[in-house]
Amino acid sequence: MARLTRAFAVLIAVAALALVSTGLAAAGNQVPFHVTVTDEQVTLLPSCPVAGYACAAFGGSGQVTHLGKTSESGTTMFDAVAFIGSETHCAAENGANTLTAANGDQLFITFSGMVCATSPDFSSGHDTLTFTIVGGTGRFAGASGGGSLLSDFTLTSPTAGLATSTYDGTISSPGPLH
16 A cells, blocks of 8 residues: 555656646747837827827838848827826827738737827937737737836827837747748
């Protein structure tokens, strides 16, 4: 009976070690992810689905770790009432974007954080955001990861502008190129 109990205890210990090892291997497959994107088109949209919020569409291109030369497109929304009306001229912001590699593989990203005006006339500002990778296509199917997203923008007209964004974080190891 003692042998059977000892064998059972060893079996449980081996199973627990296997589970811990699997978890460590999964956590270890995150690799550095760095993006620098210049959005040549930032356009305030005429309407937004949330009352008191402003929405914008953006698009541009840049260099992305694991994707190379990449295009970006997405939308964002922020609390316009708080942005203009608060003493700090900061407001909550959230949105989503897609990074598309030259071969068509895509990476889907959501983000949230704060946007703050850096000029008294609201013509420039800074975003301090957190991003989450929520999947993709091709070699990025099932991708995960996240990190920080910093962006600086300048309005070139009352409804359009430019932005430069930098993402720093991790991504699950991408699959092979197609």
